Amino acid sequence: MTQQDTDHEDPLVLQDLRRFLANKQQDPPSLFDTSAMAVPVAAISALLGVVERSQAETMMGLQDDLKQAADCMIQNHPQVIAVRSGCELFLRYSTRTFLELPNFSECKKQILERGERFQMISLAARDRIAKAAADFIPAGATVLTTGWSRVVAAILREAKHPFDLLVCEGRPDASGAKAAACYARESNIPVKVILDSAVAYYMEKVDLVLVGAEGVLENGGVVNKLGTATMAMCAKANGKPFYVAAESYKFARLYPLHQSDVPVNHQTVQCVDTTTMQTISWDEKITAENPSSDFTPAKYISLLFTDLGVLTPSAVSDELIRLYQ
Incomplete structure (x- = not known):
């Protein structure tokens, strides 16, 4: 039919x-x-x-x-x-x-x-994750995040102590900037928007990184908003914990080895000088492409906060077996 x-x-x-x-x-x-x-x-x-x-x-x-x-x-x-x-x-x-x-x-x-x-x-999964993860945000911490994630928002709202929040702007769709506006409008969390390209500059001032995920993969890695992998690498280089929050229904049976192994949507984008709001024009031989997501390998992830509990990346494959058995 x-x-x-x-x-x-x-x-x-x-x-x-x-x-x-x-x-x-x-x-x-x-x-x-x-x-x-x-x-x-x-x-x-x-x-x-x-x-x-x-x-x-x-x-x-x-x-x-x-x-x-x-x-x-x-x-x-x-x-x-x-x-x-x-x-x-x-x-x-x-x-x-x-x-x-x-x-x-x-x-x-x-x-x-x-x-x-x-x-x-x-x-109800977001609430369970928020309760399990909130204690990982210490008093006075500076938290870095990116993208538009309701499960991250649930954790931040559940946090027991005051903290500061840095949010990457999230080009090209400004998802981070939109999230920051929501935090400012609907919570008491002090929030600052930073350029996507400023992650390395700000990482030394950060206490932890917390992101959501589009998918959690069999090898313990995750797919998320473009720029997440760069953020994870910078966190690793600076000795900062990198946490991922994701509901178990986002666990996917994929085992990528490279970025190209992950199916993502590619968008053609315009480049804009945001200081003047002028669109940059160029020769027709030049193209601009923006993958919507990237793959963050397990070795850069400290812990995953899920409705199945707080997991190490190596535990993800066991949980996937239980989900699909």
Whole structure:
């Protein structure tokens, strides 16, 4: 069966994914919006819609519908790894349910019920992470972060002692600057925005680095906002702890060895002189490209704060085995 709305060009599963990600968004968006769905959870919610609409009469037919829908989302959403991790978890879970319940109608019912419960548990993951990680921020610390991360925001809000926050601006989409505006508007955290290129300059003044993740990979490394890997290397060189906060539904079965092994979205960008707000023009032979994310190897990561507990990078593979067994 094709999950296609005849009145729209995009498949229904893509429409659902965008709707779940847009639902209940505040204006302006808030880092502290507890109802906002992470991309993997939105992908799982979209797959539940596929189960509900499917006209398949066999488990194999339903699995085919789910696989086609998952492939469609992975190919058409910019956060490839986040969508992939949610889809793989759901597909593995559905396969296990098929094996446990040979009756097709009962199996389909169980998939929907358990999927809805998973949605509720996943939305609470940030709170569990925040409670586990807050004690790692000492009184008077200077914390460096980058990007737009609700789980990082939850940790910072949960911190027991006053601290200062440095946020990288996050070009080209200014995600860090937008996050800083949110911190200033909705919290009492003293915040300063720094240039992405100033990470090495400020690192000696930092006590710890805390970032989120688009995906946590089998080798204990992470994929996150472009510039995260540079930040991790600078932290390592300066002897500063580098912490990653990520929900377990972002764990993905990928084992990259190089940056090029990680699927990321590439954008063509304009270069702007931000002192004059003038766009730089150049010869047509020159192109400007910006990968959306980069890969930070495990050797640069001190600890990962997850809803499964505080993990070392080497423990990630064990947790992935438990998730997908």
